[in-house]
Amino acid sequence: MIDMHLPILLIVVPLVSAPLCVLLRQKTLVWAFASLVCVASLGLASMLLIRVLEEGVISYAIGGWIAPWGIEYRVDTINAYVLLLVSIIAAVLMFFALPSVVDEVSGKQHYLFYTAYLLCLTGLMGIAITGDAFNVFVFLEISSLSSYTLIAMGRDRRALTASYQYLIMGTLGATFIVIGIGLMYMMTGTLNMFDLSQRLPPMFETRTAMVAFAFLTVGMLIKLAMFPLHMWLPNAYCYAPSLVTAFLAATATKVSIYVFLRFTFTVWGAEFVFEKLNLDIFLIPLSLIGIYVTSLSAIYQTNIKRLLAYSSVAQIGYMMLGIGFVSVTGLTGGIVHLFNHALMKAALFLAAGCVVLRLGSSNLADWKGLGRRMPVTMAAFVLAGLSLIGVPLTVGFISKWYLILAALEAGWWPIALLALLSSLLAVVYVWRVVEVAYFQKADDDSKIKEAPLMMQISMWGLTGATLYFGIQTDLTVNVAQRAAGLLIGVTP
Amino acid sequence: MISVGLFNYWACMVLMMIGLYTAIARPNLVKKLIGLSIFQVSVFLLYITVGKVSGGTAPILGEGIEAYSNPLPHVLILTAIVVGIATLSLGLALVVRIGEAYDTIEEDEIIERDIVND
Incomplete structure (x- = not known):
């Protein structure tokens, strides 16, 4: 029974639990309940991934309405992987949540905080699981609206302006996506992604299709904070409560990258996007410029959370670079980095969160001598930081390895060199x-x-994972390779 | 004749650009939100226009009626309207909080006050 309805349960459980949090109200009780929900989601997501790896694509027709008329949830290797990532992060962060939220969010808002947290989780999982283009937008807005509220709960008043700025940019991005989807619907009369991929090719020559693609792509690039559309991100990450920063940094942009992958490779097809429109000659330079510019900005930051936020934008550049290669190796690199970066950035933000809890500040100047004052936390920070640089035996190395391999495979050694050199900026x-x-x-x-x-459990759990997956690469790389093959293979 | 037939699309694009410009260029936070709303509404218009079938009536079964307009975009836009309202109300709530915290809702003044504080 559960087996059959796994895909929908993954969405319904957190969605229904969110309003229940409002009824519970009592701080610890709400936390316990939300944790239970996150752990349940993690269980469901792992069952789903196991089933997908065994049986292949799972299609679930909501309400028994068969696709393409009804909304379909379509789970294959890549989104099962993303779903697992989101639910792992959400569950692990719940340990961190109890003391951190008490410290950073005013007591009256706790139950609302967890409500928004669960709604955000619902939205992110919904984006990843759905096979319906319009449904993507709906879930995108569920996750975005709840993340605006989460960010606005930060202590600093600048959290409000950061949240507002994100709201404007995010809504513009989401509306661009809707325009794109609307034009696609206009041309094909369908919203189902699989159906779209069948019906779009004859329309490729039309201007409407081009415009639809342009709107959709710009919208998605805003959402995933691709340079130079990343302006909303540093402030939002900097002033949000530590837990929210870690959660969003690890999941929100990653899910947006998944949406980008899904639309470019599955719906439009690599042939149209990369051979006809040559998106790669635009994507690769922009990613590289983005990596350099935002890494340089990161070097000059005086606030640790802001520094990490800029580094996030740079890391997104690496993922987009991997996608820009349009090869199985490149995509593997991009997808593995998606997973790995989520682990390391969440670990880093959690370490920063631990310091903020005790020190009350994320200003670099206040961190003097912290290596001796809080040795355990700083050790985790340094270990996760090594991942960010891409030192061997850490996850960062694995992703960079595949990216550089992909560049060499394509014969673009200057790009490989540039990607390698950019690691030096991370060192700095x-x-x-x-x-x-x-x-x-x-x-x-x-x-x-x-x-x-x-x-400490959350922080060390994630830091440990960055080391574990740096040595034991079977799971992450294999799944990423299968996902990459699937994406490239879908379009002959 | 063609230009008349495309009137809705032209109107939609004009509204879209007005909205986009206002949302980006206006320093007043409430005006930005108004721009954002206009931008979103223009997309509603786009969807509704897409759903229109020439000579079609409202999609209600009736005798002697052959052509119906496509009701699906209407349904989609109902969802989008709800999302738009949620976004607008959240945005306005944020502006109220910003107004309380900064005593202004002009973007340039807010930036000034933050710099003074640093």
Whole structure:
């Protein structure tokens, strides 16, 4: 019974639980309930991935309305992978949530915080699971609206303006996507992604199809914070509560990248997008420029959360670079990096969150001597930071390896070289933090109490994962390879 | 004749550009939201226009009626309207909070006050 309805349960469980949080109200109770829901989602998502790996594509017709008339949930290797990623992050972060949310969100808003958190989870999973183009927009808005509220709950008043800025940009992006979907519907009369992929090819010559593609792509690029459309991201990540930053950094942009993959490869087809429209000659330079510009901006930041946010934009550049190669190796690199970056960036933001809890500040200047004052947290920060650089035996190395391999495979050694050199910039911005934390003397050199155990569990769980998946690459790389093959193979 | 037939699309594009410009260029936060709403509404118009079938009536079964307009875009837009309202109300709520925190809802003044604080 559960087996048959797995795809819909994954959405319905958090969706129905969210309003229940409002009824519960009591802080710890709401937290316990939300954690239970996240763990249940994780269970469902892992069952789904196992089933997909065994049986292939699962199609679920909602309400028994057969696709293309009804809304279809279509799960294949790639979105099962994304669903698992989102639910793992959501579940692991719940440990961190209890002490961190008490510290950073005002007491009266706790139940609302968890309601928004679950709604955001619903939205993100919905985007990943659905096979209906318009449904993507609906879930996109569910996740976006709840993330605006989550960001606005930050302590600093700038959280409000950051959230507002994100609301404007996010809504513009989402509306661009709707325009694109509307024009696609106009040409084909269908909204089902699979059906669209069958009916679009005869329309490729028309201007409407071109315009639809343009709107859709720009909308998605805003949502996934591709350089130069990333302006909303640094502020939003910087002023949001630590938990929210970690959650959004690890999931929201990743899910948007999945949407990009889905639309470009499955719906439009690589042939149209990359051979006819040559999106890659635009995507690759832009990714590289993005990597350099935002890494350089990261170097000059004085706030750690902001520094990490800029580095996030740079890392998105790597994923887009991998996609731009349009080869199985390149896509594998991009998809693996999607997973790996979620782990390491969440770990880094959690470490920053632990410091914020004890120190009350994420300003670099206040982190002096922190290597001695909070050794455990800083150790996690450094380990996850090594991943960001791409040091061997960490996950960052695996993704960079595949990206560079893909560049060499395509015969573009200058790009491989540029991607390699850009790691040096990551060395610089991670080193800046290390230098301040370990080599500068604090005015007050007393030990600070480490963050509570609950927060340590989340932080070390994710940091451990960055090392584990750096050595044990079977699971991540294999699944990514299968997903990449599927994406490329769908279009002959 | 063709230009008359495409009137809705022209109107939709004009509204879209007005909305987009307002949302980006206006410094007043409420005006930005108004622009955003106009932008979204223009998309509603686009969808509704797409659903129109020449000579078709409202999609209600009736005797002697052959052509119906396509009701699906209407349904989609009902959803989009709900989303638009949610976005607008959330945006306005944020503006109220920003107004309380900064005593202004002009973007340039907000930036100024943040710089002074740093």
